[in-house]
Amino acid sequence: MTPNRQLTAGQVADLVRGRLVGRSDVEIAGVASLERAGPGDLSFLVSSRYLPYLERSNAGAVLITSRFGNVATGPKTFIVVDDPYTALARVLTEMHPPPAPIWGVHPTAVIGRGVCWQGRISIGPSALLGPRVELGEGCEISPFAVVETGAQLGDQCRIGSHAIVCGGTHLGNRVTLKPGARVGTPGFAFASQGSAGHLHVSHVGGCYVEDDVEIGANSTVDRGSIGDTVIGAGTKIDNLVQVAHNVRIGERCLIMAQVGLAGSTIIEDDVMIAGQAGLAGHLAVGRAAKIAAQAGVIGDVAAGSTVSGYPARPHRDVLRQAAALKRLARITPYLERIVETQR
Amino acid sequence: MTPNRQLTAGQVADLVRGRLVGRSDVEIAGVASLERAGPGDLSFLVSSRYLPYLERSNAGAVLITSRFGNVATGPKTFIVVDDPYTALARVLTEMHPPPAPIWGVHPTAVIGRGVCWQGRISIGPSALLGPRVELGEGCEISPFAVVETGAQLGDQCRIGSHAIVCGGTHLGNRVTLKPGARVGTPGFAFASQGSAGHLHVSHVGGCYVEDDVEIGANSTVDRGSIGDTVIGAGTKIDNLVQVAHNVRIGERCLIMAQVGLAGSTIIEDDVMIAGQAGLAGHLAVGRAAKIAAQAGVIGDVAAGSTVSGYPARPHRDVLRQAAALKRLARITPYLERIVETQR
């Protein structure tokens, strides 16, 4: 995508508070990987794995960390920073500032009685705000989004197209819901009546989504049954994730695509859960734990640990056991024969 | 959430046909877990696991089963019932009756030619009913919901916001589709033409969803290819579940979030499938079988059995094998050496 603003290498260095090695007047018209970058592009080196690409790269300038300082010589222009990825994020935001919202209320939007907001607001075509919805300053409600009766949003929330904020939901400031996210839906709870089927249990708990949370496209977050569902400040949730009723997620967690969290499970701060992992209900996951992709967690997870597999256990054990099984499978008939003869 | 109606402990006991032990005049203003309940709250004890919380609880009254009858003494007020969870469901519905629908057709709704319904109906903003749709009495069609040409709905169906009922779909009575559910979409079937790609196979089968079925947010149910897809009466399906073409699900099944059912698989009555489990196509799952979370089922499952793991097998075997592998991994080098020397 052609950026809206161009920079020189010197301006990039100022922006990211980096040290410039080379020519400050190199003009940066875009950002690209080392492989694809041309002389007008800024690139970046985040891992030694990509060092071989650096030499061949035609990039006009390269963001690197001082760890790779020894390469920052020669004809190329470098910008040395603590964290090239953070620097890249800042440059991208500078070069591609998000389009300004169209402030105002589109004539096709439907606004319920008693809706109130602060300052300016952007409400897109056919968006729907139910009665008594409260919004902070600078919220953007995209086309076909629904904010149901009485829901509360803080400042600068961005509700994507077709996203739904159900009644009983409270969003903090700067919460982003991507397209198709459903937040605060009644959960899945039934009291069995035997052959008479399942009696639905009403959900009357809240759904609290704190500041700076992002919830991905088509993800679903159920409201609490009688307690609350809580997603802590700064936590980021990817696409197609399921968060069941009464789940409590701490701050700054990263939850990748297609993860499923069953009811009442508690996740502490800074936990990372990789794609397609599933956690049973009523568990506790300690601070900064890492849960590998596709892990099936059926017990508590200790703070700081890394688990994988089904049933999830320390990742080191999973690898060791997989290696052992591979070796044992080769000698299984011999082992059986030995047992047979020694019995 | 503040309830709409308050009750006394005596009224609760009458409502749930329970035996009151203690003061009938305790005023119940809400429902909460034992830990969080205050003197104005009703709480409940469903498992002996939570007995320690009971003593410390400040709950005004507690629903318990006679199994825990020995604790139903002392200063607290108890309501003794057969099943506290069912009683809780009844109390919640009494205290938080669902808001009455806004009967009538919103002016922004689009109604096709030949649509007909019985009695009263609630059609929300921007909802869309295609030509010749038939609805029973008391249906609620939420904002942005789409009911396509010729689809048929029974009485008191609730079609959530953004949900879609495709052509060829027949819903029974009291069917609930949560927001974003897609029911009756054409399935995934192609005849390979080698290097010329894949030829789409038209889907002309029906999609029958029987009485009292609930389908979760953003779940997808494909219509039959040439036969029908069927979801039996009283079955409840959670969020983000995939039901492929020609699947036949029996009555009163519980299917948790993110489960995937491949084409033509048959699930008998009262089956429970836990989160993220996947079933291959053309399988048969017998009555009342239980399929554990994340199980990967690639063969038939016997009635009444419990399976887990990949490939799914009796859960007992999975646990035994996991324990065995853990022990074997510790002695693998020794076993290899023994085989080496005895070969």
Next chain:
Amino acid sequence: MTPNRQLTAGQVADLVRGRLVGRSDVEIAGVASLERAGPGDLSFLVSSRYLPYLERSNAGAVLITSRFGNVATGPKTFIVVDDPYTALARVLTEMHPPPAPIWGVHPTAVIGRGVCWQGRISIGPSALLGPRVELGEGCEISPFAVVETGAQLGDQCRIGSHAIVCGGTHLGNRVTLKPGARVGTPGFAFASQGSAGHLHVSHVGGCYVEDDVEIGANSTVDRGSIGDTVIGAGTKIDNLVQVAHNVRIGERCLIMAQVGLAGSTIIEDDVMIAGQAGLAGHLAVGRAAKIAAQAGVIGDVAAGSTVSGYPARPHRDVLRQAAALKRLARITPYLERIVETQR
């Protein structure tokens, strides 16, 4: 579903270029499986597994391959073809031609400034085209679909109800998005700021979806971060699939429901990925590889190979190891004792 057009067995044979064995004047009023077919139905035999059903079948005519030629005698009418499934697809399309689109722009649609299209177009109720969207000839935009600012669509694209085509997305010709698909959403990328949380990394890459691609209901495809996300011509993607930023999928791949592809992974042509499989990021999957259901792929996959399990490995090894473990679990205590005595 009652077909719109009826055929005789002779007309079917002509249509599919098959050899008729039996009566050409059998009237075909529908298509059904061997079990369910009546005298007015065409049926088909695709696998020897269903041979027992053939004899009992009441089908008026049966599509078979010459491989089963020896059964194509007796009272029944047969149509012998190379590939009965392809023939079936052609017959279904002939008998149930898709309803002609309603050409024109519905009065409730919202069309941005500078939108342009070729020839005729069908834009349904409440559909939304942002500024400067470009469409080819004969596109169908369903109700509540959103095509965002500047997105480009080729000829005869079909955008399902509630589907979203985000800015930066380029669709080829005959691309189908099923209901609720989200294509070109910004991906999940953050630069960690430690206790200060996660800094969002803007997505400025494109999303290229080539000719004849189909994307399933509620599936999500993220746009590239700084490179592009690409889905190759003829590839078919089922429901609830996640395709992360910068993924590159080749041509004619089949990707089943609930699969997850993490960022920057490269899938070559003709790959098949079964349901709920997950692929980690930055991997390469070689041409015509097969990835089994629920496989957890954390390394490259060789062209032509078949992998399964977690971590994914050759399917043959997975089965062998599962069998070995079953046997070893029975003798684990004996093996421990032997090691103990020989240590």
